[in-house]
Amino acid sequence: MVDRHIRNLRIRLHDSWRQPRFIATVSGQGYRFVLSVVGLALPVPGGDDLAWAVSSVLDRLPSLSF
Numbered sequence: 001m002v003d004r005h006i007r008n009l010r011i012r013l014h015d016s017w018r019q020p021r022f023i024a025t026v027s028g029q030g031y032r033f034v035l036s037v038v039g040l041a042l043p044v045p046g047g048d049d050l051a052w053a054v055s056s057v058l059d060r061l062p063s064l065s066f
Helices: 002-013 050-058
Strands: 023-026 032-033
Touching: 002 032, 032 050
Parallel strands: none
Antiparallel strands: 023 032
16 A cells, blocks of 8 residues: 555656655665655645645555554
């Protein structure tokens, strides 16, 4: 299930699993963000910016406790 959400997030971010710019796959462990996210504005519904794409996918992810 997490794989499906990561795939959707990569599609929206135009990211590739082979040459990741945002989300890298860590073999045997999971995923990690490649770049740090700094200064994102609040998402605006219907907007076409990175913040909206990320938040719309992350809102659909189940809550995970670590």
